[in-house]
Amino acid sequence: MHYELGEWEPRITEFDKIFEGAIKDPAKAPRGLFRKAMEGTIIATSYAEILLNQALREYGAEQKVAYPDTGYHLPVITALSGEKVTKLGELVPILNRVREQVHEEQLTFENVRLAGEATLYAAEIIEALHYLYNDEPKVEPWSGFLGDPAVRRFGIKLVDWTIPGQAVIVGRAKTSKLAKKIVEELMNKGMMIFLSDEIIEQLLEEDMKMGVDYICFPLGNFTQVVHAVNYALRAGLSFGGIQPGKRHDARDYQRRRVRAFVLHLGELDEVKVAAEFGAIFLGFPVITDQPMSEELPDWFVSHENYDDLVKFAMELRGIKVASVDVGIPLNFGPSFEGETIRKNDTYVEFGGGRTPAFEVLRMVGQDEIVDDRITVIGPEIDEVKEGDKLPLGIVVKIFGRKMQVDFEPVLERRIHYFINYGEGLWHVAQRDLAWLRISKEAVAKGFKFKHYGNILIAKFKSEFPSIVDRVEVEIITDRSAVEERIKEAKKVYSDRDERMRGLTDDSVGTFYSCLLCQSFAPNHVCVVTPERVGLCGAVTWLDGKAAYEIDPTGPNRPIPKGEAIDDVKGIWKSVNDYVYPASNNTIESVALYTLMEAPMTSCGCFEAIMAVLPEANGIMIVTRESKSMTPIGMTFSTLAGMVGGGLQTPGFMGIGKSYVASRKFIAADGGIGRVVWMPKDMKDQLRDDISARAREQGLGEDFVDKIADETIGTAIDEILPFLEEKGHPALTMPPIIG
Amino acid sequence: MPRFRETKVGEILNQAVARKKILDKVRTADAAGKWVLENASDGIITSYDRYLAQQPQCSFGLTGVCCRNCVQGPCRIMPTGEAKSRGICGATAYTIVARGLARGIAGGASSHSDHGRHMAKTLLEVAEGRAPDYKVSDPAKLRRVALKVGINPEGKSDRELAKEVALKALNDYYRFDEKPLTWLDSYITPGRRAKFKHTNIIPTNLMQAITEVISQTVMGMDADPVNIIFGGLKTALADFTGMHVATDMSDILFGTPEPVATEANLGVLEEEYINVATHGHNPTLSDMIVEAALQLEPEAIKAGAKGIKIVGVCCTGNELLMRKGIPLAANQASQELAIMTGAVDAMVVDVQCFLPSLKVLSDNYHTRLVTTAINAKIPTATHIDFNEEEALELAKDIVRQAIEAYKRRNKDKIRIPKEKTKALAGFSTEAIESLLAAVNPEQPWKVLTDAIESGELAGVALFAGCNNQKVAQDEGHLTVAKYLAKNNVLLLATGCAAGALAKAGLTTPGAVEAYAGDGLKSFLKRIEEAAKPQYGLPLVFHQGSCVDNVRGLDLAVKMAETWGIDLPRVPFVVTAPEDMHEKALSIGSWFVTMGFPVHVGVMPPIEGSELVYSVGTQIAYDVFGGSFIFDTDPESGAKKLVDALDYRTWKLRIHRAAAEKYNTALASGY
Secondary structure, rough: OOHHHHHHOOOOHHHHHOOOOOOHHHHHHHHHHHHHHHHHHHHHHHHHHHHHHHHHHHHHHOOEEEOOOOOOOOHHHHHHOOOOOOHHHHHHHHHHHHHHHOOOOOOOHHHHHHHHHHHHHHHHHHHHHHHHHHOOOOOOOOOOOOOHHHHHHOOHHHOOOOOOOOEEEEOOOOHHHHHHHHHHHHHHHEEEEEEEHHHHHHHHHHHOOOOOOHHHHEOHHHHHHHHHHHHHHHHHHOOOOOOOOHHHHHHHHHHHHOOOEEEEOOOOOOOHHHHHHHHOOOOOOEEEOOOOOOOOOOOOEEOOOOHHHHHHHHHHHHOOOOOOOOOOOOOOOHHHHOOOOOOOEEOOOOOOOOOOOOEEEEEEHHHHHHOOOOOEEOOOOOOOOOOEEOEEEEEEEEEEEOOOOOHHHHHHHHHHHHHHEOOEEEEEEEEEHEEEEHHHHHHHOOOHHHHHHHHHHHHHHHHOOOOOOOOEEEEEEEHHHHHHHHHHHHHHHHHHHHHHOOOOOOOEEEEEEEEEHHHOOOOOOEEOOOOHHHHHHHHHHHHHHHHHHHOOOOOOOOEEOEEEEEOOOEEEEEHHHHHHHHHHHOOOOOOOOOOOOOOOEEOOOEEEEEEEEHHHEEEEEEEOOOOOOOOOOHHHHHHHHHOOOOOOOOOOEEEEEHHHOOOOOEEEEEEEEEEEEHHHHHHHHHHHHHHHHHHHHHOOHHHHHHOOOHHHHHHHHHHHHHHHOOHHHHHHHOOOOO | OOOOOOOOOOOOOOHHOOOOOOOOOHHHHHHHHHHHHEEEEEEOOHHHHHHHOOOOHHHHHHHOOOOOOOOOEEEEOOOOOHHEEEEEOOEEHHHHHHHHHHHHHHHHHHHHHHHEEEEHHEEEEEEEOOOOOOOOOOHHHHHHHHHHOOOOOOOOOHHHHHHHOOOOHHHHHHHOOOOOOOHHHHHOHHHHHHHHHOOOOOOHHHHHHHHHHHHHHOOOOOOHHHHHHHHHHHHHHHHHHHHHHHHHHHHHOOOOOOEEEEOOOOOOOOOOOOEEEEOOOOOOHHHHHHHHHHOOOHHHHHHHOOEEEEEHHHHHHHHHHHHHOOOOOEOOHHHHHHOOOOOOOEEEEOOOOOHHHHHHHOOOOOOOOEEEEEEEEOOOOOOOOOHHHHHHHHHHHHHEEEEEEEHHHOOOOOOOOOOOOOEEEOOOHHHHHHHHOOOOOOOOHHHHHHHHHHOOOOEEEOOOOOOOOOOOHHHHHHHHHHHHHHHOOOEEEEEEHHHHHHHOOOOOOHHHHHOOHHHHHEEEEEEHHHHOOOOOOOEEEEEEEHHHHHHHHHHOOOHHHHHOOOOHHHEEEEEEEOOOHHHHHHHHHHHHHHEEEEEEEOOOOOOOHHHHHHHHHHHHHHHOOOOOOOOOOOHHHHHHHHHHHHHHHHHHHHHHHHHHHHHOOOOOOO
């Protein structure tokens, strides 16, 4: 095979300026360390070559190679040199190219970084071959390669810095207890954590929680650490709009946006050091607990003391976390948000249909509140026994000079997140549907009901300082008190709903922008309206309004509507005027109610994607959670690779799930009647809302059952007969492609 | 990364050069050997002297960076200098070290494979009626082997089946069909099969595997250290194959060993008897010598002796010890000392590990030195061109030479040390299985795996390898064995390691009381009570000669199957505290490739390349699940072995708990 070197960017680019100054005196360069890395690169690239050519002998050049569940092929290669590898034979010239860039006797920092890059390629190839052979199958909690959904799931947390950075831990800590200490410390700081090698068993020994739900990924052993790298590089491709092969941009994005560092615990060896120079190549420093005779200042350094290892590493990478001491005896942070408390692990449970439970947040006057007061009405946790089901009321009072009634629901919904941050605390749903559990483990650590109050007071004050001045919390566990107070809560909810019903795109004079994702996807602009939630599903119009109030210079800005250019398609001059500069002069026009013309851009954290199916004269929708093939011939991951990164792609668009049931859902294209396929889970989840909207639009009560799903078929030929049989309305609508 | 709990292994370079040398002549932990060196040396030069004379040894050679692969050399590599950091041809340290290692493995593989081929050829001759003095002694084993290698034994006579099995074994040497070697493929786990396939190290022809690696390592060929090492590992797997052929054929021809009691050490020589020492590795000759001695007993008595006493040296000694209860006089480093007792009337050698200086040594005594192999001769020694067709006749000829020599004995020179000890041997894997079956007839190996799971045993360790003049004879073996026994490790041994442990009395029940930890004691006691073995159970299970290291592998496979895991997760380790021969390099390499930690107590010449050293000690674990532990301090090496066992048990326990917690299959990582 032949390749043109000229197509490639220079091996050393502008980006490499960040490494200047690391070696002040070339005579004192850490040559031993460099040599170790070079030899590790030789081992890795030679090993990759042996495996690759053996696989070719066995399977032939046409054999497909792929990681599961990604639209980015082999992401290290896609990101750094742009080849979208699908076949085994394509890997040969790629491996040979990176082998050639290794100059083993020219032991400069630049050359060792290039060797590190070659090692990343080698590791990616080795891992791709393991997937081909399926000879290292992974069972929970080990993850191996992390599919795109695992990247997108944390998009919003990455963009708003809830996750302040990434720690890649390689090797093993001095003891399992110390491993736990380090990882807990990172979790409490909200770090995303990747683990490779024996540290995983050490944490299992300490019964640490790991897995996607904890933003803590036990990857595997040895070269499997490359799955941290291909995860990070996909962030640039899917959110950052970095074009495949733009090596400089990809590295620049990693350095600026993916604030990662590597913690190498335990013995160094050649291959690991080489791979770690691959991390340095991307702008990530490496910290080891081993003594080193020669360090590479700022980039490869030793820190033997575990007491402040995490602090040292985060400082080296420039990650600052404003720490909030919530004053509870549990680990606390976004790492624990996804934690599930199973029934057998539950000490006490509230709500969930078994007991009455509610939560309500009210704005109060200055005189109706005692700041920081927590009152528990009814039994405390030490008065209940394991397995009890209790009623619960959580009443939060807020006083703030800039607080508004409209912000109540915005803040109230945060109760869910804040409580879930506690390790061993579990919270789902909201209002009077709330369902909470406290684990046995949390109780053993000394958690009390009153600590719910500590969490809420600390978090409301630290996250909403400009609108929250005082907070008071009542925790009610007394049955009669709950039954009494739930009545007032219900009144609050219905008043609020009444007000929300009046809140429509037509009735308000202002939309809000959301630029939160621009830290990740620099050209993406969300326009959030009362009837169109942000595509991440996390930012409503009220959220936007509140956020603007909290920080007028923040990512959410008002866009006064003014005169519409086309009120069917949803085009406003004011919106266009806002979007053009905000998208770095790339998006000239946005139509809010159509998929077919100037649709809104997509960053990468969309909950679902919709796409036109011309044969069915309708559209299909696929959610992030779905692994199914779809009638358009692509999985979610493949589709996501097409629409992400702040691009306008008529016929395709990322959306928030609840937008589907909105009155303004692609109103110009015919609305909800166009939906011909969606995953069954989504259908079940949105069934009531879709039915209500269908009723309203005269599509009939049973419209939702006319929508095909993966149990009907995953190819257009498979679903058309179904649609015809059911008399799906899309079939008789005007042609969707005009 | 190497997987040991809380132990550093990656940073002990320069052991070969920096090791503190013992510069006394009397470098042995063997009391009999010590006595001979101190009381009977008469200024005669032995290996003990020659080692001292070689000091200081060349540090380039010691670390593997001296290359003589072409005539431009020798080249010596200095990693710091510019032009000097490569040889004249441009080969750098990692290439030279890797080539040296691969060639060493090829040497080992050639030895064992040749041995195996010889045994298979003998079986074929038996089947075809061309070796009348031999027979199929163990038809049951013949049938087991046939089934294992995919031959249906039903309805076939022993001779028919023997022919088929022998031809199939020989086919592993000569075929060209690109299929994995039968005697490899039939004895490994599915996980290993896949790993060897993906890494392209499955040999498909034994001879070719050796020529390939020699060709790969000549001047102007492979410079890629990883590729060379993988070539070496392929050859090491060929070595395994040849060894397994050898063991299987020997068992079929001479019987699968069963527990037997005898004696060991130089004290087994008896002044009143005609002493014939059989030395080398191949049982075909020595077995006949035993038979010939029986038949010629009257001639011996006529010559004035009480009879003929056959004693063993080295692995031929082990072969006779385990099958016939013939006493073991010496292991490798005391072969000369045996002659120096003045009581050995003939020493007959076959192949491997005999010293080229034996003849000049025996020139000082009446001892007749007889060489017998076409490819292993010593100038001026008596050479009998041994062949299987006339085996008994030739053996008688040799024994008669001993009788002749006996008549010329110099009584003044007879100085036999009194040290000898009881020794048990014959613990083939089949024999161990029968013992365990007394406790659990349905799942014998579960007795062992349960003992490890419960913490009664820490795991299993196999002693392999040689003596090496760089360290005091047997001291490494004894130190490691005592440490492991105290830490409740079940001990197996082969070759000169087994010889060392036997001579020191560690293959006896008495040693259990003296050295075993409480767990090992209770484990052995439980089996003893159930199986009631005639001689009791020893501290160390003597499994045979050095080709019999495959018995240890078979045992580890049984453990893996019982647990439902692959070999790299089985708490089984290998130690060669006194490695010397290229065969040891090769055995160690295939054990690493099979997925086991292998302790090596004398540094092979690889320290000149950090890359190769690191591949051996660290990266090998990531790829194959096994790695070398180089540690010249036996106590520290033993500690690392226990750590490695603990680590495996720990990890298996963690993985099982995780599988239960997450309700999944057992994780496959190691």
